[in-house]
Amino acid sequence: AQTVTQSQPEMSVQEAETVTLSCTYDTSENNYYLFWYKQPPSRQMILVIRQEAYKQQNATENRFSVNFQKAAKSFSLKISDSQLGDTAMYFCAFMKLRNANTGNQFYFGTGTSLTVIP
Amino acid sequence: GAVVSQHPSWVICKSGTSVKIECRSLDFQATTMFWYRQFPKQSLMLMATSNEGSKATYEQGVEKDKFLINHASLTLSTLTVTSAHPEDSSFYICSARALAGGPNTQYFGPGTRLTVL
Numbered sequence: 630a631q632t633v634t635q636s637q638p639e640m641s642v643q644e645a646e647t648v649t650l651s652c653t654y655d656t657s658e659n660n661y662y663l664f665w666y667k668q669p670p671s672r673q674m675i676l677v678i679r680q681e682a683y684k685q686q687n688a689t690e691n692r693f694s695v696n697f698q699k700a701a702k703s704f705s706l707k708i709s710d711s712q713l714g715d716t717a718m719y720f721c722a723f724m725k726l727r728n729a730n731t732g733n734q735f736y737f738g739t740g741t742s743l744t745v746i747p
Numbered sequence: 748g749a750v751v752s753q754h755p756s757w758v759i760c761k762s763g764t765s766v767k768i769e770c771r772s773l774d775f776q777a778t779t780m781f782w783y784r785q786f787p788k789q790s791l792m793l794m795a796t797s798n799e800g801s802k803a804t805y806e807q808g809v810e811k812d813k814f815l816i817n818h819a820s821l822t823l824s825t826l827t828v829t830s831a832h833p834e835d836s837s838f839y840i841c842s843a844r845a846l847a848g849g850p851n852t853q854y855f856g857p858g859t860r861l862t863v864l
Contacts, residue, residue: 735842
């Protein structure tokens, strides 16, 4: 079974500063995807960034970047130049690859509530 | 971009009644849709996976007779909460996997808040 652990239930950061959210996972799979989703107060899940396990290069999307350590099964999210709109719940998610014609199930962590302080 | 809608966004019902929630992929065809349940300040818990034209696969502990899922077309899946009780009150989220595109192409709906009185 796959498990995803987010050990930081709540975090806060000053506006314009940098914050790192941690995520570890456990799997016996070799090929999989990892994701960070943001859930603002509207409750809409928004994809922040994703990483393919076979890629060694860390994914980057503007102010968001990840530190993917496959051997350590760690997948942290770094938010640079934090903005007030970054205040949200952040969920780390794991997806193993299955048959292309079947569903690819997500396994979510418990979430980290991030507050950006003005 | 790909959009998934849910209807209704918020429903209040009396205990014992049934409630149907719709999940639609608006601009793409979805081979697979997922239904999640989320309690306040908690993570998303997968309830079931539905594939178009076949029976849904339920996660352990989810009553399939209580939570009826139908995926009748490539753009619509429905979740019916039968004989709802207050403990069924929760936030229900669906997601859809696109027919075309890579295996990591999954889009989330905005969620439905169910309150059972």
